[in-house]
Amino acid sequence: VAAAAMQSARVYVTRKVPPDGLEVLRKSGRVQFELWDTDDPVPRAELLKKVRGVDGLLCVLTEKVDAELLDAAGPGLKVVSTMSVGYDHLSLEELKKRGIRVGYTPDVLTDAVAELTVALLLCTSRRLVEATHEAKTYWRLGHLEDAKRFTIHFPGLGICVAIAERLKPFKVKKFIYTDVAPRPELANMINAEYVSMDELAQQSDFLTICCALTPETQGICNKNLFSKMKETSIFINTSRGGVVNQDDLYEALATGQIAGAGLDVTTPEPLPTSHPLFTLKNCVILPHIASASYTTRNAMSVLAANNLLAGLRGEPMEKELKL
Numbered sequence: 146v147a148a149a150a151m152q153s154a155r156v157y158v159t160r161k162v163p164p165d166g167l168e169v170l171r172k173s174g175r176v177q178f179e180l181w182d183t184d185d186p187v188p189r190a191e192l193l194k195k196v197r198g199v200d201g202l203l204c205v206l207t208e209k210v211d212a213e214l215l216d217a218a219g220p221g222l223k224v225v226s227t228m229s230v231g232y233d234h235l236s237l238e239e240l241k242k243r244g245i246r247v248g249y250t251p252d253v254l255t256d257a258v259a260e261l262t263v264a265l266l267l268c269t270s271r272r273l274v275e276a277t278h279e280a281k282t283y284w285r286l287g288h289l290e291d292a293k294r295f296t297i298h299f300p301g302l303g304i305c306v307a308i309a310e311r312l313k314p315f316k317v318k319k320f321i322y323t324d325v326a327p328r329p330e331l332a333n334m335i336n337a338e339y340v341s342m343d344e345l346a347q348q349s350d351f352l353t354i355c356c357a358l359t360p361e362t363q364g365i366c367n368k369n370l371f372s373k374m375k376e377t378s379i380f381i382n383t384s385r386g387g388v389v390n391q392d393d394l395y396e397a398l399a400t401g402q403i404a405g406a407g408l409d410v411t412t413p414e415p416l417p418t419s420h421p422l423f424t425l426k427n428c429v430i431l432p433h434i435a436s437a438s439y440t441t442r443n444a445m446s447v448l449a450a451n452n453l454l455a456g457l458r459g460e461p462m463e464k465e466l467k468l
């Protein structure tokens with residue numbers, strides 16, 4: 146009966162996901178999938194139309210999976226598989242209420258995100274974007290810090306460990322971190338010391354955020370945090386824009402309260418080009434590309450496709466969110 150059900154499974158894929166993942170779906174011979182075949186997010190109205198009657202949804206983080214969408218899909222929806230490690234775009238409560246299983250893609254992107262975080266750290270501390278401009282114009286540029294003391298932050302310590310491992314060869318003096326409680330099993334891997342949030346702000350030369358966006362972490366990087374940081378410090382965010390109060394960050398950067406920021410994530414995305422943060426020389430903004438290497442995105446698409454198929458078959462997923 147399960148196989149027969151799979152035979153006719155209908156799936157909507159909300160983005161032109163990398164080819165390896167689509168190949169997994171095709172090869173399964175078990176699903177009919179329709180694809181929003183572009184690199185841009187599917188418009189909401191189109192999405193609400195397309196999900197009608199599907200058994201499975203393979204989405205990315207631009208799709209808000211909430212009560213409205215789940216109602217539009219109807220009671221046949223069994224699985225939502227997101228091609229992302231973050232799941233703040235999914236209303237877990239609504240999914241749980243409806244008994245819908247959820248897959249996501251942790252681990253396979255850890256290396257790529259760690260690498261991009263280090264790239265942003267070097268780019269901001271050595272002022273590379275300004276320097277490329279200077280090379281073409283006046284050849285005048287001051288200097289900032291080199292990597293000395295580095296800080297890791299909040300849940301998501303897994304990615305922080307990968308970042309710290311990559312930073313070790315830069316002879317970082319000390320790694321410190323904070324979280325709701327110490328995480329010795331991970332912290333010991335990089336010899337990181339647990340400190341309070343205030344100590345973290347006061348001591349860091351580089352403060353990097355790796356936490357998930359949750360109601361508890363929403364806006365947690367705010368005036369209060371920036372005001373305790375050193376004026377030579379650099380703030381890096383490769384998690385979610387929502388953990389930062391952007392007005393407070395702008396203020397801290399514009400007034401020299403902190404030296405610089407490197408942001409792979411913002412609120413909203415894309416950040417309007419008229420946004421004040423774009424006027425600052427000491428703020429490097431990227432279009433959420435931390436996991437965007439061919440290899441990593443392919444691996445994410447394969448994992449998302451396998452999670453989806455397992456969910457449709459009623460089997461354990463490789464990476465399933467416990468609701």
Ligand code: DGY
Nearest residue numbers: 206228229230231436
């Ligand atoms: C994720 O997977 O959550 C990243 O932020 C997007 O690639």
